[in-house]
Amino acid sequence: MTDLIATRRRVLALAGGLAVLPLLASPHFGGLAAADAVPANLTPEDRSDIGRIEDYLNGITTMQAKFQQYSAKGGIAFGTIYLKRPGFIRIEYDPPSPMLIVSDSVSLHYYDPELDQINRVPVSSSPIWFLLKDEVRFGGDVTVTAFQRAPNSFAITIRQTDDAEEGAVMLELGDRPLELRQWTVTDAKSQEVRVGLFNAQFGMDLDQQLFRVPRKRNN
Numbered sequence: 001m002t003d004l005i006a007t008r009r010r011v012l013a014l015a016g017g018l019a020v021l022p023l024l025a026s027p028h029f030g031g032l033a034a035a036d037a038v039p040a041n042l043t044p045e046d047r048s049d050i051g052r053i054e055d056y057l058n059g060i061t062t063m064q065a066k067f068q069q070y071s072a073k074g075g076i077a078f079g080t081i082y083l084k085r086p087g088f089i090r091i092e093y094d095p096p097s098p099m100l101i102v103s104d105s106v107s108l109h110y111y112d113p114e115l116d117q118i119n120r121v122p123v124s125s126s127p128i129w130f131l132l133k134d135e136v137r138f139g140g141d142v143t144v145t146a147f148q149r150a151p152n153s154f155a156i157t158i159r160q161t162d163d164a165e166e167g168a169v170m171l172e173l174g175d176r177p178l179e180l181r182q183w184t185v186t187d188a189k190s191q192e193v194r195v196g197l198f199n200a201q202f203g204m205d206l207d208q209q210l211f212r213v214p215r216k217r218n219n
Contacts, residue, residue: 037143037164056178057136065200071193086134088211111214
């Protein structure tokens with residue numbers, strides 16, 4: 001369990017979801033007991049809307065969108081994300097960032113062409129792993145710790161059920177119709193990375209070659 005928690009924290013630092021980026025390590029305080037996530041006090045209306053959100057996310061088979069990423073340390077970056085559920089994601093950063101992130105449904109591969117270096121972690125260790133699963137479900141190994149509503153919008157915060165201290169992911173969605181707009185990843189040190197989506201398209205055919213694992217030039 002300790003190794004799994006450490007891996008998850010490294011991924012949160014690696015990137016913050018789509019933000020995955022310039023940080024390559026996160027401190028893990030060995031010996032501290034993992035704290036279970038505390039569920040939000042949800043009303044029947046909240047539970048109904050969360051069910052609608054699950055159905056909406058499960059209905060996304062493919063997606064292509066532009067994104068804007070912001071963090072206090074990393075500033076602003078832009079790029080394109082390709083998603084094919086279950087299991088596949090590709091994140092291309094616009095220049096000057098050279099980073100490329102690809103999931104082959106088993107591992108996430110972080111490729112830095114400037115260093116000709118690839119880092120790999122299990123897909124299940126990613127802060128947004130739940131979006132790549134066969135079934136998106138806010139329960140079991142994921143706990144809803146906060147749910148907020150505003151006119152025609154929702155914000156839902158989730159944490160790993162067995163280790164709330166590793167960080168959180170907040171999804172922000174528009175309503176009527178439901179639309180995923182943004183997510184924010186907060187790591188164990190309370191550092192935030194925010195990713196906003198725009199010009200999103202859904203249900204298109206995506207070439208499987210998009211999800212080929214990058215190869216180092218020296219291989």
